[in-house]
Amino acid sequence: MTIEEIQEEIVDEFSMFDDWMQRYEYMIELGKSLPLINEKYKTEDNIIKGCQSKVWVHAELEDDKLVFTADSDAIITKGIIAILIRSFSNQRPQDIINADTDFIDEIGLKEHLSPTRANGLVSMIKQLKLYAVAYQTQLN
Amino acid sequence: MFDVKKIRNDFPILNRKVNGRPLVYLDNAATSQTPQQVINVIVDYYSNYNANIHRGVHALSQEATDKYEQARKKIQEHFNIGKSHEIVYTSGTTHAINLVANGFSSFLKQGDEILVSAMEHHSNIVPWQMLAERTGTILKVIPMSLDGELEMDAYEQLLSDKTKLVFCNHVSNALGTINPIQEIIDKAHEVGAAVLIDGAQAAPHIKSDLQALNVDFYTVSAHKMCGPTGVGMLYGKEEWLNTLPPYQGGGEMIAEVTFEKTTYADLPHKFEAGTPNICGGIAFGAALDYMNAIGFESMSEYEKELLDYATEKLLEIEGLKIYGTAKDKTSVISFNIDGIHPYDIGTILDKLGIAVRTGHHCAQPIMDFYKIPGTVRASFSFYNTKEEVDILVEGVQRAKSMLL
Numbered sequence: 001m002t003i004e005e006i007q008e009e010i011v012d013e014f015s016m017f018d019d020w021m022q023r024y025e026y027m028i029e030l031g032k033s034l035p036l037i038n039e040k041y042k043t044e045d046n047i048i049k050g051c052q053s054k055v056w057v058h059a060e061l062e063d064d065k066l067v068f069t070a071d072s073d074a075i076i077t078k079g080i081i082a083i084l085i086r087s088f089s090n091q092r093p094q095d096i097i098n099a100d101t102d103f104i105d106e107i108g109l110k111e112h113l114s115p116t117r118a119n120g121l122v123s124m125i126k127q128l129k130l131y132a133v134a135y136q137t138q139l140n
Numbered sequence: 141m142f143d144v145k146k147i148r149n150d151f152p153i154l155n156r157k158v159n160g161r162p163l164v165y166l167d168n169a170a171t172s173q174t175p176q177q178v179i180n181v182i183v184d185y186y187s188n189y190n191a192n193i194h195r196g197v198h199a200l201s202q203e204a205t206d207k208y209e210q211a212r213k214k215i216q217e218h219f220n221i222g223k224s225h226e227i228v229y230t231s232g233t234t235h236a237i238n239l240v241a242n243g244f245s246s247f248l249k250q251g252d253e254i255l256v257s258a259m260e261h262h263s264n265i266v267p268w269q270m271l272a273e274r275t276g277t278i279l280k281v282i283p284m285s286l287d288g289e290l291e292m293d294a295y296e297q298l299l300s301d302k303t304k305l306v307f308c309n310h311v312s313n314a315l316g317t318i319n320p321i322q323e324i325i326d327k328a329h330e331v332g333a334a335v336l337i338d339g340a341q342a343a344p345h346i347k348s349d350l351q352a353l354n355v356d357f358y359t360v361s362a363h364k365m366c367g368p369t370g371v372g373m374l375y376g377k378e379e380w381l382n383t384l385p386p387y388q389g390g391g392e393m394i395a396e397v398t399f400e401k402t403t404y405a406d407l408p409h410k411f412e413a414g415t416p417n418i419c420g421g422i423a424f425g426a427a428l429d430y431m432n433a434i435g436f437e438s439m440s441e442y443e444k445e446l447l448d449y450a451t452e453k454l455l456e457i458e459g460l461k462i463y464g465t466a467k468d469k470t471s472v473i474s475f476n477i478d479g480i481h482p483y484d485i486g487t488i489l490d491k492l493g494i495a496v497r498t499g500h501h502c503a504q505p506i507m508d509f510y511k512i513p514g515t516v517r518a519s520f521s522f523y524n525t526k527e528e529v530d531i532l533v534e535g536v537q538r539a540k541s542m543l544l
């Protein structure tokens with residue numbers, strides 16, 4: 001599936017819920033199923049700055065696709081990363097670079113996109129894209 | 141009689157909704173809300189007599205100057221300060237502390253020692269670190285116990301004739317501990333050290349008599365005590381303020397300027413360079429009037445009731461741990477729940493219209509001490525109610541069941 005298709009799928013899933021409680025509960029569930037990062041990658045270097053909670057992200061190239069794993073010590077943050085990673089992982093770096101993240105707004109989590117929010121979602125997206133840029137250069 | 145219903149009517153913001161629910165504002169230690177009486181003063185200033193002060197010959201400037209200086213007198217009275225020129229208007233506590241730190245850096249020498257308490261706000265750590273780096277002085281830390289109380293024996297042992305300065309907050313913003321500042325001041329004076337007390341968190345709850353305390357410097361931020369943001373005060377003993385060099389150069393702080401030499405203005409203007417927050421200063425005075433009309437004694441009595449009630453109710457939640465259990469504390473509760481990140485709790489509470497603070501509260505050393513990433517902090521003011529405590533407790537329970 002393309003990033004866009006995955007994002008549409010996520011938007012569909014979230015559209016079943018009619019209040020924030022259910023959306024958050026679902027997000028927390030997703031957080032619990034996040035592809036966990038190998039403990040050895042949970043280094044200071046891999047911590048994303050700008051989060052009140054700790055967030056680690058690791059990226060690896062498999063063939064021509066980028067695979068992300070991540071973790072956080074806060075479960076809501078983990079849920080948000082899980083959603084992001086689901087849409088970005090197993091994709092070609094160039095597609096990740098080109099992708100937008102408007103779907104976060106559509107699933108009712110817009111407040112987490114605010115740059116002033118201490119969860120660092122914005123830095124998280126930036127970091128995922130930086131990985132993509134780095135690996136794209138490597139592929140070229 | 142303390143009538144919280146009536147008091148709440150003074151605060152228009154308490155009527156608003158957040159995420160579709162009535163706002164429950166429990167982040168008072170970060171900034172307090174503003175009563176209509178103070179808002180009116182701000183509106184009146186900009187509607188009727190907005191002008192630059194101390195400079196104009198015209199009526200508006202005179203009015204603004206009078207009101208601004210009257211407010212200084214109110215501050216003087218409130219804190220029982222000997223002379224009004226011992227009060228320097230600042231933009232807040234951070235500015236006040238930097239002003240003192242900068243001044244001391246001009247006469248501290250290598251090997252001199254500065255003592256800082258283990259429960260300081262970053263704004264009370266960083267300026268001294270910067271100063272220590274510049275001057276080669278040594279920064280030493282007064283340790284604290286697990287309850288969040290300063291170890292006074294250790295403090296005494298740290299004091300010596302090398303100690304030049306002691307810095308400590310009157311009340312800790314992260315834990316609510318009320319520190320024994322009289323003892324801290326007296327002991328420091330015995331070895332000839334000066335004392336700066338950061339009163340940012342104390343001033344909203346405790347009316348301090350600065351002359352009786354015999355403190356050398358005391359700082360306050362108006363926005364934590366029903367006033368506007370961006371204004372506060374530095375109290376300094378006259379001798380000290382005369383000794384310290386000016387902090388910023390500019391208009392208002394000079395007596396005479398030639399290109400060869402500038403002579404500085406008298407206190408407090410020497411430290412008040414540039415156009416100050418005139419409206420803010422006047423509104424600060426109005427905030428003190430407002431709080432004094434209610435009375436600090438009845439306010440703090442009521443806040444203690446809220447604190448005890450909230451502590452008891454929160455502790456009924458299994459796995460909830462409170463950080464900061466000093467015998468003497470203000471209405472601040474810092475807590476965590478086993479296995480849950482404070483940020484998650486704060487996020488769910490926000491969804492429920494409850495405003496708390498999460499994180500390290502600008503006091504990372506305290507979090508390192510407890511080996512936690514941060515806490516959820518609920519801080520109560522005299523306009524909060526027991527019903528709001530109940531809403532908080534319910535919210536925390538709900539967050540817990542969602543998150544675990």
Ligand SMILES: Cc1ncc(COP(=O)(O)O)c(C=O)c1O
Pocket residue numbers: 169170231232233234235261263264309311312313338340341361372502
């Ligand atoms: C104990 C303490 N000191 C200093 C400050 C800084 O105050 P301001 O930001 O008003 O300068 C605060 C405010 O959070 C505080 O709680």
